[in-house]
Structure formats: C-alpha cells, structure tokens
Amino acid sequence: MISSDNGADSNRFEVLTQTAANTPMGQLLRRFWQPVGLSRRVLTKSAMAIRILSEDLTLYRGESGKVHLVGGHCIHRLTRLHTGWVEGDEIRCMYHGWKYNGSGQCVHRPAEPSSISDKTRIAGYPTHEYAGLIFAYMGAGEPPEFSLPRNQAFERSGDLRFARMEVWPCNWFQHVENSLDPVHVSFAHQMGRVGEFGRAVTDAIPELSYEETSAGIKQTATRSAGNVRVSNWTFPNCNHVRVPGLTDGDPWIDTANWMVPVDDTRTARFSARSVASTSPEADQRITRYFEEADGYNAADYHEALFEKHEYPEDPLVRLTSAQDYVALVGQGVIADRTRKRLGKSDAGVAFLRNLFFRELNAIKSGQPTKQWRRLDKPIEMPIPTRPEAVTS
C-alpha cells in the first residue's frame, strides 16, 4: 500500500477535482491549449453553446472560416449569444442586436446613441484547429505557441484521421488517472469481443515503469519481452497510445485522448485518431467504421451498461468507451479518494497525483510551474510483431 495516497483528508484530493477559474487546478489547466469542440460540428456562419471548465461559452465559425470562442451571454441583458446571428466574423445577439467580435469586444449596439467603451466586452479566447479538434487558450495573458499538443503521429501525410468526443457524468480526474493505469486493460477491456486488441494488450498483468519527460510522462507496460506497450502522456490531460487495427492486418491506430472538464461533474473526452492509408478498400472500410461509431456516447447507454450488463458489439471504439465508462462513472460522480486503497499496481496513479500536487503547490505559493514543452524526439511506441494467444 502506498500510504501517501490513502489519507483521510478529503481536501487533499479536492484540489485535483475542482477546475473552475478561481481554483488552483482551474488556473493550471488554463495555462494550456485545451480542446473545446469538434471542427466538423461548427459549420461556417453557425454558432453553438458550449460549457468548458465551468464556463458557459459561445463557439462560432465566421464567414472567413475562422472559429471564435466568446462568452456565453450578451453583456446587455444576458441572453444566450449563440441564439443570435453570425455576421462576417462577428456575432449578433438575437434580443437587441448587440454585436461582438471574436475577441469578445462589443462593436455595435443598434439602439444606443453613445459610443462603445473598451470595457463593453465579454470573454474572448484564441482558438486553433488541429487534428479535427478546436483548441482554445482560456488562460490569462498571451497564449503559448501551439506546440505542446502537437504530435507527429497526427501530422503524417496521407493518414486517415478521425476526431470524436463523448461527455460523461463524472469528474475529469478519474479519466486522467485511468490513462495512467495500464493494468485496467487486462480486466476492464477483456470483456466481450476484443479481437486483436485483446490478444495484444490484455494478455497478462504488466510490469509498469514511469518517467517524467519534458512534455509529460512516458509510461511503459511490459507484459512480455515481445509485448511492451508505451504511452506518451502529455501534461496536463492528453494520453497518446497505439492500439491494434479493426481486424487482423489493419494498421495500428494512433489515438490521443484529451480529458477536459465540462465542469466538475462532467468530462468531455476528445479523441483524435490517425491511421495509415493502405488500400482504397481498407481505407473505405475503416472510414465507414469510424463514421458509424461517431455518434456513440456511452452516457446514452448508462442504464443498459449498469443495469443490464449490455455492451455494444464493436471491435474497438464503442466497446472500449463502454468499458471505460463503467469503470470510471461507477466510481461515483466525484470519486471519494479517501476511501480508495491504492496498491503497487497503481504506481501510475500515484505518479500522476504527485506530479499534479507538485505543480499545484507551485500555483498556490505563487512559484513558477514547470515549463512543459514538446518532446525533442518522439517516444518510440513499439507495435508487438506477433501478439500472443489470450491467457484466460
């Protein structure tokens, strides 16, 4: 048992789960570019309401094609701004026509005679589209260069790319802990039809090792000499793994999952996937598969999963989502970590918590946090050449 993680002081863990703007974790997360939406869901001249990091916001795409993220309510009488009209790269409130640009500055008040002060503004956050996702920088000051979230796996030319998201009713930190916990793969992902994925990675209980990098954590799970799985976890909430293809012979799939708090009781799980193109037939088949899986959100099947033990028949996306959903949401909306009993096999969870405690202590004491930066050289993420048979 790792005693430092079994304390009875619930406040010790609350700092990990609370993410509003006035909390240490809220400040820490806001120092990084965060995914906030799917590019393809925000059509030109359309707007949608989103909630991220406990903030109600308006995400819209101007006529220029650029995406903008501004406050959720008009400052005048507080009507939801996304119910208005996009005009050029600005958005106009449906109630009295006040208009805002992408930085949140009010630029027109049709029925007001006076000029507009610089203070007549709502929130406005820079955005950047990458790998099918819309990222935003919601922190103070100038945004950092869009570098840390980049990954050559999502920049290979010719790859098929798929982005999707689900929203689950539990705290974000349960998601992040899960990504530093390769032992769960041997159990939670063993159920049902797991095909090559099962043969390759759910085989045996792995040996674990963790190493802090310039970008986050290198996680190594060794199941046998020929079965070593490496994950490249990027601070503060992205995990990059390689998983087997849909059927034997399909190329392995690079997957990056970002776990972003909607608020403290809901989490958006954004996924970017990249698959090497092989033949037109395979490309078409793989594309169709991901399109079909696109609308799946395990939360829509909560009752089937928890009361009827019914899992989707699916070789990858829907099944693993459903399994993780049961494992994470089953811990409660905000897991009571004082009741948990970590073991040696939770080394990744302990490593993760300690790393966050260190950064949060810096925030709380006004000290600089680590200057996380993209890896100089990508981590090697080996693919097992000959997956072994399933060990029951």
Next chain:
Amino acid sequence: MISSDNGADSNRFEVLTQTAANTPMGQLLRRFWQPVGLSRRVLTKSAMAIRILSEDLTLYRGESGKVHLVGGHCIHRLTRLHTGWVEGDEIRCMYHGWKYNGSGQCVHRPAEPSSISDKTRIAGYPTHEYAGLIFAYMGAGEPPEFSLPRNQAFERSGDLRFARMEVWPCNWFQHVENSLDPVHVSFAHQMGRVGEFGRAVTDAIPELSYEETSAGIKQTATRSAGNVRVSNWTFPNCNHVRVPGLTDGDPWIDTANWMVPVDDTRTARFSARSVASTSPEADQRITRYFEEADGYNAADYHEALFEKHEYPEDPLVRLTSAQDYVALVGQGVIADRTRKRLGKSDAGVAFLRNLFFRELNAIKSGQPTKQWRRLDKPIEMPIPTRPEAVTS
C-alpha cells in the same frame, strides 16, 4: 449607461425576483387579482393541482359552476386534495374523506366523533372569471373590487376571444421587463415569418417614452410618424398591446399578457386575446388558428430552440412565444442583473424597476402603496394605417 441599474449589490435586485408570501414582492403581488388558471380547463366537478406564487393549491369547479381555490393539501394527513371528489361546491379528500368548502373551512370528518372547530381549515381564496381566465385574490383581508384588470377591449360584444397559457422555466421579472422593452421587437421578433407584424412593428428602432398612469404605465414607441405603437401596462404584471392580424386584412388583435410567478424559477404567462368578428369564414379561420396554437408551450421545445435553432412555422402565437422564450430563458433561470449593462434604449426597464422599488420600499417601511385604479378613459392605441416595407 444608467448607473443606478448597474450596481454590484445583488440584494438590490433579489427583492424584484422573490415572490413567496413572506417577501415584499410576494406581499405586493398578493394585493392584486392574479390569473391562476384557464376557465375552460376546469370542468364542472373536476379539480386540479396548481402552483402559484410558490403556493401549492387546489383549483376546482363546483356543481354550481363556481370555481374555488383552496389549499393543496388536506390538513389531516396532508394528501393532495385535488385527488379527491367534488361534492356540490365542496371537495372531499380521497384519503379519509375530510371535506372542505370553497373558503377552505373543513365541514365534514366522517370518522371523527367530535365537532369541527373554525381553525380546522386550509387556505381559501376568492376567485373571479374574466376573459377566459380564472383570477384569484391571494392577499390578506377583503379583496379589492375586480376593476383594475378589466379592459374594454375584452368586453366588446361580438368579439372572438381566446385565452391560453404557457409556463416557462425562468423568473417572472424577466417577463415583465420584456414587456416594457419594445426595442427587442426589432430583433427578437424579426426572425422567421413575421408577415404584417414584421412590416408594422419590427421596422426600425423606436423612440421610447414612458408615462405613469393611474393603472400602470403608458408606453409609446415611435418608429415613424405613421408608426406609433402604444402599450397599456397595468400594475403589477399585465401588458396590453395591439398586434396585427393573422393575414393582411384581418383585424388587429388586442392581447393582454399576465406574467404570474409559479414560484421564483417558473412563470405562467397567461394571455387573453380579443378579435373583432368580420365574416363567418374569417371568424372560423381565426378560431381554428388559435385552437391549434392552444397546446403550444415553448418550454416543450427548449432543445430545438436552443440547440438546433428550430423555430415553429407560425405567423404569430407560436413564433413570438418561441422568440421571447429564447430571449428570456436564455438570461438564466434568475438573471443576474448585477452583470447586465443597461443602455438608453432600456429606458422602460429602468422606469419599471424604479416604479417597483418605490412600491416595495413602501411595503418594507409599512407605508401605503399607490392606490392603482383602472384608467378613467382608455389609452388610445393607434393602428398604423399603412405599414411600411421591412427595413432589413
């Protein structure tokens, strides 16, 4: 900016939004007859549960045809009283048969040998039916004469009359502010198919003027010399306007909207409408239209309105309801007025708040409030003779 409305003291505005019996606004609203139901929905010998001004009540119609409004629960064991039986003009609890008359006095306890004291009673409020609505007086003491809510527009012989209601999940004061805000018509009601209504009243930004009357507020919105719109607002929560007919050539429609708190997070929006009879064909067409629109409640389409931007195809009732719904509910359940930034074009909102602050201050200091009384002479509400073209 009108600084007096932009203060940071949230308590300043809470007095406007809190309406339970023990609050200043609750006491003020209870000094007036308030609509509590639709006449046609309360059939003879039937009872229904209603909630008005945060009170759970029983509304029933006795065999005499008279409507009664009494407490929601039997005093004996607290079962909901509307689930019992109407007998004569009294109502009997389904649990043990205790019976109450229309004043709330218990008049029979079948299994009890002792006589009934005068104190064995529940709430009982006088009612009055008018313009298709059931009004009640929920205040202390003798009810005032049923005079202030009357309006000759709803007493013209031969008119077609239509009463309806919707319940929306937001505070009542957002509704009332909206009725003193004719600028919103130029934007919120511009969307979709607004026909003659659009041509007539959503044309240009109006010049506003406000004048306190013996009954409430006379509101004048001047869009051009030939386009002057006057509303007759009756204290504390009724707005009477004239709107164009359903198609060109139809008579204009007198509409009175009462905005009554269900509680502090929901509002019942009662409407009475009166239309001059013209030809049997037109009367039938107009009647059919209002009957079809009768069941519409914008709250049932919340997701379509807020997430899909889907508005009903309708020339009047459903469309304008949907538009107001988005504008009002989009402000939040109870709008945070400390975050709002009123402008010159919000003169009506400021006028309204100041009028209420004056009356509430009288309540709080135990002083008499204004003796509001019906207008000696109706306000003239002109109809534009030649609506101008839409200005985009």
Next chain:
Amino acid sequence: MISSDNGADSNRFEVLTQTAANTPMGQLLRRFWQPVGLSRRVLTKSAMAIRILSEDLTLYRGESGKVHLVGGHCIHRLTRLHTGWVEGDEIRCMYHGWKYNGSGQCVHRPAEPSSISDKTRIAGYPTHEYAGLIFAYMGAGEPPEFSLPRNQAFERSGDLRFARMEVWPCNWFQHVENSLDPVHVSFAHQMGRVGEFGRAVTDAIPELSYEETSAGIKQTATRSAGNVRVSNWTFPNCNHVRVPGLTDGDPWIDTANWMVPVDDTRTARFSARSVASTSPEADQRITRYFEEADGYNAADYHEALFEKHEYPEDPLVRLTSAQDYVALVGQGVIADRTRKRLGKSDAGVAFLRNLFFRELNAIKSGQPTKQWRRLDKPIEMPIPTRPEAVTS
C-alpha cells in the same frame, strides 16, 4: 385531537424518518432482518446493484445458488462491483480484478504482489430467502435467528405464492403509518372497481382497537358484528392482512407488506402473498393475474394518477397500489408532520409513533430495546362469511 402528535417541533418527527446507519432509526431497523430483493430477479451467477437503508450494495447469487450481499463499490478504486463477474460464490471487480467473497473480504488482487490483510474488505451482510424474498441482516454483531419475519400463512404447503415489489418516491414512515390506519380503506380504496374487496372491507367506518403483542401490534377494525378485520403488524415494518380473492368464490389472500427505506426519500414496498390452491383452472387464472400485475409500479404512472385521475382497471394489486400511492406520495416526499392534525380515528398512527418513540429513546439512551419475538400462537384473522352490500 391528540395533542402529543401535533407539536411544532419538527425534530421530534425527524427521528422517525431518518434511516441512515448513523441515525437512531437506522440503528433500530438494522437490528431486524429486512427484505432487500426478490429471489427470482437474482439469477445464478448474476449480480445487481441495490440501494437499501441509504447504502449502495451489490446483491449476487453464486454458483452454489446462495445469495450474497456485499458493498456496492470495490475498495481499490471504487468501481461498482455488480458490473464485474461472479466466480464460484465470489465476485470480481471489472476494473482490476479484485475479488471478494460473500462476507465482503477481498480474496484476490491479481496485479498485487503482497498478501491481503483482513482489513481489505467491504461490507458483507448475511442473507436468507423466504417467501420469494431475499432478506438481509445489516446490523452489527451476529444476526438474530430468522424467526420474527416468519408466518405460518407463508409456510402452508400447496399454497400459491407471489412476491413482488414497487419503489415509491416518499419516506418509509408514511407507508408504515398507512398500514396502521384502516379508516383509509373506506375512502382511498373505495374508488373504482373494488368488487368483493369493496363489499367486505370498505363498507363502513370501523371501530378501532390496538394491542401490543410480542411481535408487534394486533390491530382490530370492527365495521359490524360480522365484519371484523384483524391485521397482524410485525415490528418494525411488516403488515400482514387478509384480503378478498380476485372474484367471488376465490380464496382470500394472505398478504404481508414490508416497507423498507431505499433511503429517506424512497421506499421499497415488498409484498409476499399466499393463496390456497383450489382447482387447476382457478390456480392458473390466479397465477396469470399475479404474473401480469408483477411489473406494475405505481410510480411509473405518477402523472396519470396525479394529473389525469386515471386509475388502472384491476380488481386488486394495481388498483390498491395506485390508490395508496396517491394517498402516500401526495403527502410530499417527507410529510411535514408538524402540519398534520391527527384525530381520534388516527389512533393507530398515534399508537405506532409512540411505540417507535419508546424504542428510539432506548436506542438514544443506550438502553436495551424490546426483545421482539414471533407470536407463540398466530393471531386469528377472521374472514367475513357474508359480505354486506356496499354502503355508498
């Protein structure tokens, strides 16, 4: 009026309605075997999540056929345990494979090298199946012999037996009070088609008498010389009554209802019924009736019952459930007993409250409570030989 039950001190009644483990009533209820599930719903090698007495638990049936009741969450990372696998008579967590036996002791942690301490355990409660119900003992120390809940009416050989349950959104004590209140039968159960049941027991207002027994309360309701109804109420929450059969000539039905808190705002109403076998045709008809009624839960018809006054067409189970549902849930989730006004005809309610106050005072002062034990000789529960005509 019985003044002792009309006090304004709400805390006086809270002790009756609060049932979590750390409350006096929670401790009292946990000293008795309580029904927690239906035997037929827990198949061999299956697990389900239940909530009883505010505790989240896992109910599963091992390969031996024995039912086990253990904590709801794995102690390791808190995932819901019922989503895992039953292996033998043990259950394994789906997240990391930790395994527990029926006493809640962890017996296997696949990825952990160290041995398991006795303290690595979750809750584990003894179970006993009887009359189609699964009972559990959730108190401290050794469970009492399974004796008090037994009743010869459910042990007659050859009888048809039917067990069912409903869960209603109100506090358990409203249910218990209702079972000591035979006057309500004359009103609440008078509505609709009550057939022989109506003729026999809803006839007139009864004379009431109450007597404390070794097991609980003997309740006698005398409507006339030939119409005496006796109920055998067993401490703390079971009522045994006899009700008429489904049609004239059918044997009367022994019914025992246990009212068990799910938590303080929901109650599980478990019913066991026993009917003498007569002819194959009658047995088949009666069996089919109870099978059809099995899935009925009045809570699923809340709106129909409260807003539309629509009751199920049914001679017994569904109709009486619906009627009691309206009477009990209509009191509010947790009835405000300070607002109630008990009368002489509520003698049973007063008797019941006083009995509970006595036992709870013993708990609070650390004194022994009464040693409730099964009746030495069953109470005679007469069946009216010739039901009288309905008195309207």
